[in-house]
Amino acid sequence: MERISHGYSELVGSAMDHIPAFIRNQIHFHFFTGNPFNAGLIDRSEYYKESLLDYLALYVSPYAQSKHLPKILKVPTIVLLQKPDGLDREVIVHEVGHALDEYLDNQFTFNPVSEYAKTDDYENFAEAFLVWLSFSKYLLLKPEDIYFFDHLFESANGSPIWCNRIPGEVRNER
Ligand SMILES: [Zn+2]
Numbered sequence: 001m002e003r004i005s006h007g008y009s010e011l012v013g014s015a016m017d018h019i020p021a022f023i024r025n026q027i028h029f030h031f032f033t034g035n036p037f038n039a040g041l042i043d044r045s046e047y048y049k050e051s052l053l054d055y056l057a058l059y060v061s062p063y064a065q066s067k068h069l070p071k072i073l074k075v076p077t078i079v080l081l082q083k084p085d086g087l088d089r090e091v092i093v094h095e096v097g098h099a100l101d102e103y104l105d106n107q108f109t110f111n112p113v114s115e116y117a118k119t120d121d122y123e124n125f126a127e128a129f130l131v132w133l134s135f136s137k138y139l140l141l142k143p144e145d146i147y148f149f150d151h152l153f154e155s156a157n158g159s160p161i162w163c164n165r166i167p168g169e170v171r172n173e174r
Pocket residue numbers: 094095098122123126
């Protein structure tokens with residue numbers, strides 16, 4: 001479901017330009033602007049209440065998408081819930097962090113880089129990813145965490161490298 005209305009192109013382009021090609025080329029996701037309930041992307045439910053429309057943006061995993069949506073349309077989707085002038089590049093990069101996290105099977109966790117990163121393992125990853133792409137990374141991320149992102153897909157077959165993470169830093173089973 002790739003659908004960006006007029007006005008978002010520059011913002012989305014700027015965010016995507018900010019993400020290194022070795023990551024951008026590895027993960028696959030779509031953008032969607034508009035009301036994800038009305039579009040049938042997600043169902044109104046206890047989990048996704050109407051109030052989420054107050055959020056800035058949202059990463060919607062294929063597993064969380066409506067059961068009525070044809071399987072072929074179920075792709076990782078970043079929903080932009082506000083008008084372009086209510087969003088910024090960092091918001092989008094954070095959501096791309098969620099897409100990357102899911103691509104990596106939600107396995108990794110880092111020292112929380114912000115208060116929001118303490119929310120849960122998902123926000124922890126997205127915030128670490130955002131910080132890794134900023135100058136604050138040297139202040140907020142541990143050297144091994146910077147290394148983790150820097151060398152993420154450098155194994156011979158292009159699969160993610162896991163080996164630099166010590167087991168204690170891998171998430172517990174949910
Ligand atoms: Zn988030």
